[in-house]
Amino acid sequence: xxxxxxxxxxxxxxxxxxxxxxxxxxxxxxxxxxxxxxxxxxxxxxxxxxxxxxxxxxxxxxxxxxxxxxxxxxxxxxxxxxxxxxxxxxxxxxxxxxxxxxxxxxxxxxxxxxxxxxxxxxxxxxxxxxxxxxxxxxxxxxxxxxxxxxxxxxxxxxxxxxxxxxxxxxxxxxxxxxxxxxxxxxxxxxxxxxxxxxxxxxxxxxxxxxxxxxxxxxxxxxxxxxxxxxxxxxxxxxxxxxxxxxxxxxxxxxxxxxxxxxxxxxxxxxxxxxxxxxxxxxxxxxxxxxxxxxxxxxxxxxxxxxxxxxxxxxxxxxxxxxxxxxxxxxxxxxxxxxxxxxxxxxxxxxxxxxxxxxxxxxxxxxxxxxxxxxxxxxxxxxxxxxxxxxxxxxxxxxxxxxxxxxxxxxxxxxxxxxxxxxxxxxxxxxxxxxxxxxxxxxxxxxxxxxxxxxxxxxxxxxxxxxxxxxxxxxxxxxxxxxxxxxxxxxxxxxxxxxxxxxxxxxxxxxxxxxxxxxxxxxxxxxxxxxxxxxxxxxxxxxxxxxxxxxxxxxxxxxxxx
Ligand code: C2E
Ligand code: MG
Ligand code: MG
Numbered sequence: 001x002x003x004x005x006x007x008x009x010x011x012x013x014x015x016x017x018x019x020x021x022x023x024x025x026x027x028x029x030x031x032x033x034x035x036x037x038x039x040x041x042x043x044x045x046x047x048x049x050x051x052x053x054x055x056x057x058x059x060x061x062x063x064x065x066x067x068x069x070x071x072x073x074x075x076x077x078x079x080x081x082x083x084x085x086x087x088x089x090x091x092x093x094x095x096x097x098x099x100x101x102x103x104x105x106x107x108x109x110x111x112x113x114x115x116x117x118x119x120x121x122x123x124x125x126x127x128x129x130x131x132x133x134x135x136x137x138x139x140x141x142x143x144x145x146x147x148x149x150x151x152x153x154x155x156x157x158x159x160x161x162x163x164x165x166x167x168x169x170x171x172x173x174x175x176x177x178x179x180x181x182x183x184x185x186x187x188x189x190x191x192x193x194x195x196x197x198x199x200x201x202x203x204x205x206x207x208x209x210x211x212x213x214x215x216x217x218x219x220x221x222x223x224x225x226x227x228x229x230x231x232x233x234x235x236x237x238x239x240x241x242x243x244x245x246x247x248x249x250x251x252x253x254x255x256x257x258x259x260x261x262x263x264x265x266x267x268x269x270x271x272x273x274x275x276x277x278x279x280x281x282x283x284x285x286x287x288x289x290x291x292x293x294x295x296x297x298x299x300x301x302x303x304x305x306x307x308x309x310x311x312x313x314x315x316x317x318x319x320x321x322x323x324x325x326x327x328x329x330x331x332x333x334x335x336x337x338x339x340x341x342x343x344x345x346x347x348x349x350x351x352x353x354x355x356x357x358x359x360x361x362x363x364x365x366x367x368x369x370x371x372x373x374x375x376x377x378x379x380x381x382x383x384x385x386x387x388x389x390x391x392x393x394x395x396x397x398x399x400x401x402x403x404x405x406x407x408x409x410x411x412x413x414x415x416x417x418x419x420x421x422x423x424x425x426x427x428x429x430x431x432x433x434x435x436x437x438x439x440x441x442x443x444x445x446x447x448x449x450x451x452x453x454x455x456x457x458x459x460x461x462x463x464x465x466x467x468x469x470x471x472x473x474x475x476x477x478x479x480x481x482x483x484x485x486x487x488x489x490x491x492x493x494x495x496x497x498x499x500x501x502x503x504x505x506x507x508x509x510x511x512x513x514x515x516x517x518x519x520x521x522x523x524x525x526x527x528x529x530x531x532x533x534x535x536x537x538x539x540x541x542x543x544x545x546x547x548x549x550x551x552x553x554x555x556x557x558x559x560x561x
Pocket of ligand 1: 358401542
């Protein structure tokens with residue numbers, strides 16, 4: 001046996017199966033400069049060599065006519081044995097018929113005897129080896145070794161090819177295992193792998209019933225491309241039952257299933273699964289469900305919100321935020337008198353146009369960015385009060401909104417006092433509005449903060465009163481200076497008896513607490529008259545004016561003079 005291992009990289013090993021010694025030598029001479037050549041003189045010897053070397057051959061050259069066991073039989077055995085089927089085989093024969101037959105039986109090429117064209121033989125061997133190695137490389141990239149499902153890249157390629165012929169509606173499904181890393185950490189990787197294989201097998205059984213395909217694009221995530229179905233609870237049940245059936249750690253496992261139903265074929269397969277993933281991720285905080293569907297309207301909204309969050313810093317720099325002012329009028333005298341104003345933020349977005357605070361304040365309250373905006377508004381309002389004061393010789397107090405997030409800012413008091421100092425104002429000139437629902441969030445904290453602010457002299461207006469859930473008991477202990485009646489009572493007070501009664505109730509509470517009421521959202525004279533007769537002191541609403549930019553607001557001040 002001739003095994004040459006040079007100084008360079010180990011040579012590829014080739015098995016020559018040939019009964020005639022002279023032929024073995026001929027082939028050996030042709031190949032041994034390129035390959036590590038191993039010989040066998042008949043079919044049986046070939047199988048022995050294969051098992052001795054554990055099938056580690058890059059190529060087999062196989063004579064068809066041999067004693068003991070001939071080539072056909074070796075070919076059949078090799079192609080039906082998973083350990084050997086990936087060895088390419090070139091058959092060697094003189095008969096034309098045999099060539100065709102052996103190609104049918106799985107041979108990859110043939111060489112005709114006698115062996116009188118060494119370059120051609122060598123070139124054929126090289127080509128076949130090269131082809132097989134490339135194919136093996138592709139196979140290993142296509143298939144996830146752990147689960148036998150497709151790999152991510154190939155999965156998408158497959159879908160693209162499939163879609164060239166497919167018109168039926170399809171669904172993209174994402175399955176994610178919650179806290180999978182914990183399973184690995186607590187029960188070990190073997191158990192983790194077993195669970196993954198189990199889920200993969202369950203998915204495969206499901207797919208056997210249809211023509212879908214699946215892949216495992218990353219550790220604990222599975223993608224399924226599936227003909228559209230109405231009922232997913234079967235799949236859900238099946239998988240849950242399977243992973244519960246024979247797994248140690250089953251009790252710890254929760255799956256999240258996100259479905260992008262009837263995918264939009266004008267988008268890309270990657271997008272279909274991105275969207276299913278969004279639905280899946282949406283289940284993170286929801287322990288009541290394990291299955292969710294992608295909702296494009298919701299997605300649009302999320303994109304819009306992401307855009308707003310992305311744009312906020314630039315908007316502040318570019319002065320896209322502006323402060324509008326809405327007057328509050330005292331109505332108990334003969335004529336309405338301008339008493340104060342509310343500062344309300346506006347976002348003039350260069351591409352999206354005017355955005356209402358109702359669209360971005362709740363969003364920025366969710367991630368704390370509202371603090372930046374509030375500071376900006378307070379600064380602007382401070383400057384504005386000082387400017388009007390020096391121009392007209394008297395103060396129009398302005399109330400600013402203090403968000404529930406600001407209450408947790410230890411610097412709140414200092415920030416506000418700093419603004420007053422910078423503009424030479426007193427606490428009677430900058431009023432603070434805090435929405436009622438903030439009181440129910442964390443009453444203790446709020447009462448503490450409000451008390452300190454009041455001790456400094458600030459006046460606190462409870463905004464949107466009636467929309468929150470303040471208990472009567474809490475109301476008596478809350479330190480406030482003004483109640484702002486929620487707009488929805490005013491809106492319906494003239495056509496709905498209940499709303500009118502609630503307005504009366506708010507008036508009663510204000511008398512009990514001994515604080516004045518501001519009615520918001522007053523649009524009609526009839527509402528104003530009714531509120532006046534009920535004892536309401538202040539009115540804010542479109543009846544007098546919408547919130548307007550500072551120069552327009554100046555006209556109200558001038559009218560007053
Ligand atoms: P809010 O503090 O209760 O402000 C009153 C809202 O009612 C304003 O809406 C105002 O334009 C609107 N409004 C006033 N009169 C009428 C009326 O007669 N009819 C109707 N239909 N609406 C009227 P806006 O400016 O859209 O603000 C909405 C909410 O956004 C505010 O409610 C407040 O909670 C919040 N907000 C606005 N600016 C700021 C701010 O600078 N900081 C914080 N934290 N929140 C703000
Ligand atoms: Mg307000
Ligand atoms: Mg309000």
